[in-house]
Amino acid sequence: MSVPSDPHLPDTRKGPFAFETACVATPGSEKPEASISTQSRLRAVTAVAHHYGTELDHLEFRSDRNEIVPSPASLVAWVRGAGLWAKATRVRWRQLLRLEEGAPVVLLLANGGAALLTGRNLEKGVAFIANPLTPEQAPIAVDELRLSQVWQGDVLLIRRERRTTLDEAPFSFSWLMQLVLRERRNLREVLVASLSMSVLQILPPFLTMAAIDRVMTHHTLSTLALISLMLVLVTGYETLLGYARREIVEVMSTRLDARINVHVFRRLLALPVEFFERTPTGETTHKISQIFKIRDFLTGKLVSTILDVFTLLILLPFLFWMSTALAWMVLAASFCIGLTVLWFLPAIRQVYAQLIAAEVKKGSLLVETVHGMRTVKSLAIEETRKQEWDERVAESGHARLAAGRIANWAQTVTTPLERFVDRGVLMCGAYIVLVAPAGTTGITTGSLIAFMMLGGRVASPLIGLAKLTQDIEEVRTSISQVSEVLNHPTETAATRGGLRPKFSGQITFDDVSFRYPGSQALALNRVNFSIPAGTMLGLVGRSGSGKSTIARLLQGINRDYSGRLKIDGSDLREINLTHLRRSFGVVMQDNFLFRGTVRENIIAGRPGLTLDDVVQAARMSGAEEFIERLPHGYETWIEEGSANLSGGQRQRLAIARALIVNPRLLILDEATSALDPESEALVNANLLRIAKDRTMVIVSHRLSSLVDCDQILVMDKGAAIDVGPHDELLERCAIYRQLWQQQNRHSERSRQTQLKSIAAGE
Ligand code: ATP
Numbered sequence: 001m002s003v004p005s006d007p008h009l010p011d012t013r014k015g016p017f018a019f020e021t022a023c024v025a026t027p028g029s030e031k032p033e034a035s036i037s038t039q040s041r042l043r044a045v046t047a048v049a050h051h052y053g054t055e056l057d058h059l060e061f062r063s064d065r066n067e068i069v070p071s072p073a074s075l076v077a078w079v080r081g082a083g084l085w086a087k088a089t090r091v092r093w094r095q096l097l098r099l100e101e102g103a104p105v106v107l108l109l110a111n112g113g114a115a116l117l118t119g120r121n122l123e124k125g126v127a128f129i130a131n132p133l134t135p136e137q138a139p140i141a142v143d144e145l146r147l148s149q150v151w152q153g154d155v156l157l158i159r160r161e162r163r164t165t166l167d168e169a170p171f172s173f174s175w176l177m178q179l180v181l182r183e184r185r186n187l188r189e190v191l192v193a194s195l196s197m198s199v200l201q202i203l204p205p206f207l208t209m210a211a212i213d214r215v216m217t218h219h220t221l222s223t224l225a226l227i228s229l230m231l232v233l234v235t236g237y238e239t240l241l242g243y244a245r246r247e248i249v250e251v252m253s254t255r256l257d258a259r260i261n262v263h264v265f266r267r268l269l270a271l272p273v274e275f276f277e278r279t280p281t282g283e284t285t286h287k288i289s290q291i292f293k294i295r296d297f298l299t300g301k302l303v304s305t306i307l308d309v310f311t312l313l314i315l316l317p318f319l320f321w322m323s324t325a326l327a328w329m330v331l332a333a334s335f336c337i338g339l340t341v342l343w344f345l346p347a348i349r350q351v352y353a354q355l356i357a358a359e360v361k362k363g364s365l366l367v368e369t370v371h372g373m374r375t376v377k378s379l380a381i382e383e384t385r386k387q388e389w390d391e392r393v394a395e396s397g398h399a400r401l402a403a404g405r406i407a408n409w410a411q412t413v414t415t416p417l418e419r420f421v422d423r424g425v426l427m428c429g430a431y432i433v434l435v436a437p438a439g440t441t442g443i444t445t446g447s448l449i450a451f452m453m454l455g456g457r458v459a460s461p462l463i464g465l466a467k468l469t470q471d472i473e474e475v476r477t478s479i480s481q482v483s484e485v486l487n488h489p490t491e492t493a494a495t496r497g498g499l500r501p502k503f504s505g506q507i508t509f510d511d512v513s514f515r516y517p518g519s520q521a522l523a524l525n526r527v528n529f530s531i532p533a534g535t536m537l538g539l540v541g542r543s544g545s546g547k548s549t550i551a552r553l554l555q556g557i558n559r560d561y562s563g564r565l566k567i568d569g570s571d572l573r574e575i576n577l578t579h580l581r582r583s584f585g586v587v588m589q590d591n592f593l594f595r596g597t598v599r600e601n602i603i604a605g606r607p608g609l610t611l612d613d614v615v616q617a618a619r620m621s622g623a624e625e626f627i628e629r630l631p632h633g634y635e636t637w638i639e640e641g642s643a644n645l646s647g648g649q650r651q652r653l654a655i656a657r658a659l660i661v662n663p664r665l666l667i668l669d670e671a672t673s674a675l676d677p678e679s680e681a682l683v684n685a686n687l688l689r690i691a692k693d694r695t696m697v698i699v700s701h702r703l704s705s706l707v708d709c710d711q712i713l714v715m716d717k718g719a720a721i722d723v724g725p726h727d728e729l730l731e732r733c734a735i736y737r738q739l740w741q742q743q744n745r746h747s748e749r750s751r752q753t754q755l756k757s758i759a760a761g762e
């Protein structure tokens with residue numbers, strides 16, 4: 001195929017051809033120019049992301065593999081990280097021309113470079129290709145043959161993220177049912193297998209009937225042999241079908257389990273920090289664990305009861321065919337059992353709710369105690385805790401016993417009815433056989449036994465159906481527990497949409513007020529200040545004056561403030577939350593380290609970082625010195641709760657963890673408070689180096705460490721009292737002067753004594 005000559009299309013066959021430049025190196029070249037190829041791939045991706053309103057910075061691309069050029073997988077991960085949908089795939093020329101019109105597509109070229117498909121002309125059979133490195137040049141038209149020399153079909157498709165509605169919908173019973181119905185194909189297979197098994201179930205009773213009526217009465221051995229053979233065949237078939245059914249159900253429930261697990265964790269991660277601050281951990285975990293009860297019900301009892309009901313529908317006509325009177329008896333007994341179960345339902349519902357509530361309370365006490373064991377021991381309050389635990393155990397014991405008793409009563413009332421279905425019906429049947437004149441009822445000894453065999457199978461689904469309502473009741477309680485956690489408003493909208501500007505780091509608080517939910521007093525009261533990009537702001541004030549609240553607002557942890565909070569002129573609430581938090585490095589007073597090595601903790605799961613980055617970050621934070629003394633250096637294992645590290649060491653690791661991504665904005669909230677004077681001096685000395693090219697907000701009670709800040713903001717009872725450099729504040733701000741003097745009284749006094757002694761000496 002060749003390009004039809006068209007005066008409007010750039011001629012691709014003569015002159016210095018821009019297309020080859022777009023391909024970076026011509027095909028067949030041994031070693032592609034890695035850096036140009038990399039640039040071309042990254043720029044192509046950023047151009048498409050830009051098309052969808054997302055700004056990606058090619059300098060921020062990191063790949064965790066040893067790649068010469070970015071692989072499709074790392075590019076996909078990069079794009080997805082920015083909240084877009086991406087997929088690397090292989091398409092043919094025809095498919096390429098039919099890809100969504102109007103949006104650019106990244107073509108991954110064979111030599112490692114990339115090109116942008118900006119348009120296509122189906123009639124002429126050409127694609128318009130642009131070089132991502134020279135966006136100002138017009139795209140050129142290329143035909144299949146030409147493109148195939150450099151492109152083997154690899155494309156990177158990028159679109160706006162479109163989640164399925166099921167991911168967003170609130171958690172409920174119908175939500176779960178939809179999840180189950182996604183397994184339609186498997187369900188159908190299970191259904192077919194079960195129906196065949198139900199049909200097969202009819203055969204053995206009939207064969208038994210024949211065996212008794214014919215073989216016993218007429219002593220025909222050949223019929224017995226035939227019946228035996230049929231029974232063996234039926235048994236074999238039943239065994240195989242049973243195996244297949246169990247296998248499918250197993251696969252289905254495993255898949256369902258995986259889906260539920262993935263979904264629950266994703267939802268949990270999307271919940272705001274505020275939720276976890278206000279809900280005890282034990283309560284959250286216990287409520288979440290209820291979901292597995294629901295799963296067991298969905299894949300166990302629900303499926304089996306529904307299948308049994310199908311069996312019932314098939315068997316019922318046969319029962320009526322054998323004996324109408326007996327069939328009615330079975331139905332009536334089953335109906336009574338069902339009614340009894342329903343009658344007990346309200347009581348069961350009530351008791352079960354109490355049981356769950358008691359279990360939640362018990363569970364949260366357990367988690368809380370395990371979590372705070374160090375404090376429990378150091379306060380020596382084991383006895384109090386034990387008493388509290390005993391009370392909770394007793395409470396849940398009472399509830400469990402009450403629930404068990406009600407279930408026992410229900411069982412007791414239904415037992416005679418259940419027995420009637422087999423024993424009573426047998427007696428009635430026998431009576432009918434004996435009393436009725438021969439041939440009028442159509443019941444023989446054989447058919448009575450066959451009826452007995454089938455009768456039980458009819459009664460059990462009916463009873464199961466009634467009991468199902470009881471289980472549904474329990475599941476409903478569990479669902480409300482789970483939804484209390486999962487249906488809490490998430491931050492998802494804020495982490496998906498919003499602006500993703502490249503920050504230079506100017507922060508403005510304009511009349512910002514904030515009150516914590518449920519609290520009376522304002523935590524921030526009309527705060528105004530502004531930090532130019534690349535400068536250092538110190539935050540001082542008494543305990544509870546609102547310093548950490550400022551840090552929380554900046555990170556978007558609390559978002560319902562009034563007033564305007566801007567970063568580089570963009571309203572904070574319009575900025576994509578994930579982007580915002582990734583741009584901030586945050587070190588708090590109490591830092592959580594994950595189980596893993598020192599290196600893993602500093603990298604903290606962020607892709608594309610190497611040991612070199614780790615070492616550099618550790619050096620900057622002053623952590624290098626102690627890490628090197630650890631038994632395995634950067635590979636030293638940190639236990640849960642970082643028990644094998646001192647407070648100061650933990651803080652230095654946290655500083656390194658924040659610095660490793662080279663954030664534009666850095667918040668240190670009491671980050672150096674646990675350091676000894678020597679390490680603090682080390683970090684402070686580094687602080688100026690760390691501060692280079694970034695905006696820093698440093699909260700500290702030790703004013704001496706803030707002296708070098710460009711500005712210091714003095715907070716008091718939620719209000720910003722004054723802002724300015726140290727010297728100015730010392731002169732004009734009474735609170736600051738007071739704080740300064742309190743902290744430097746000792747040195748001030750010694751200075752005065754020194755002066756006095758010098759004066760006396762003179
Ligand atoms: P400190 O120096 O002790 O760390 P701070 O200046 O950082 O104090 P903030 O943590 O900002 O003080 O707290 C300001 C006010 O908000 C305090 O009165 C505190 O009781 C309240 N507060 C802080 N966090 C919460 C929260 N999660 N929920 C409710 N109220 C809170």
Ligand code: MG
Nearest residue numbers: 547548549669
């Ligand atoms: Mg604080």
